[in-house]
Amino acid sequence: METDVKSVDALNLLKQDHRTVEKLFQSWTRLSDATERHQLCRQICQELTVHSQMEEQCFYPEVRTMAGLEDMVDESLREHGHVKQLCAELESMQAGDARLSTQMGELQRAVEHHVKEEEREMFPKVRETCDQQWLLSLGLAMQQQKTQLTQQVTMPGEQRIREDVRQPSRSESWR
Ligand SMILES: [Zn+2]
Numbered sequence: 001m002e003t004d005v006k007s008v009d010a011l012n013l014l015k016q017d018h019r020t021v022e023k024l025f026q027s028w029t030r031l032s033d034a035t036e037r038h039q040l041c042r043q044i045c046q047e048l049t050v051h052s053q054m055e056e057q058c059f060y061p062e063v064r065t066m067a068g069l070e071d072m073v074d075e076s077l078r079e080h081g082h083v084k085q086l087c088a089e090l091e092s093m094q095a096g097d098a099r100l101s102t103q104m105g106e107l108q109r110a111v112e113h114h115v116k117e118e119e120r121e122m123f124p125k126v127r128e129t130c131d132q133q134w135l136l137s138l139g140l141a142m143q144q145q146k147t148q149l150t151q152q153v154t155m156p157g158e159q160r161i162r163e164d165v166r167q168p169s170r171s172e173s174w175r
Contacts, residue, residue, distance in 0.1 A: 009135035010059060011123045013142055017051045018115045025108050038095035041104060045087040048111065050149045052080045058142045063122065066129050072122045079114045086110060 008016070024044045031037045056077070064073045086107045093100055127135075 007136050008139050008143065009132065010138040010142055011127060011135060013139045013146075014051075014055065014059065014123070015119065017047070017054075018119070021047050021051070021111060022115070025104075025111070028104060034096040037100065038093075041090055041093075041100065044104075044107075045091055046150075046153045048083055048087055048107075049153050050146060052083065053149050054142055054146050056080065058138065058145050062138065063126055066126065069122065069125055069129075072117075072125075076114065076118065076122070079110065079117070083107065083110050083114065 021044065024040065024047065028037065028040050028044065031040060060073045060076065063069050086103060090100070090103050090107065093103070
């Protein structure tokens, strides 16, 4: 039975992700141990990777089809590019690297900017344009996608997700 899956619409799901990452950044600033800071930094980058991919694979393609929102999607994709680059640099650093704090500060600012733009501009327009039932079914598809992506990013070594990995066709059946 799938009825006990919590129904969260697509926009609220993405907002939950934003709150999770904000909390992780707050915890990060409170840590002083170099190993713990390094670990949490990796975790933040993994969360951001999953979030970005979910938006890019499930959410933005839909938003792009809505009148007047194309430019916003392009802007968000540029921001994701910046976040990805910062994460890639962070993930190559060792615990105790002196550049970690500065880089994390920059990542936090980039993420805050992304969150503000989406929640103040893009999401309200999407909410206006879309039917609630449709947002719920998109939310469900995104939750499934998120579960898969999370397994992929947290798998060690060779099993890590490849950039070119395509969304499996069966998860497109939510439409
Ligand atoms: Zn987002």
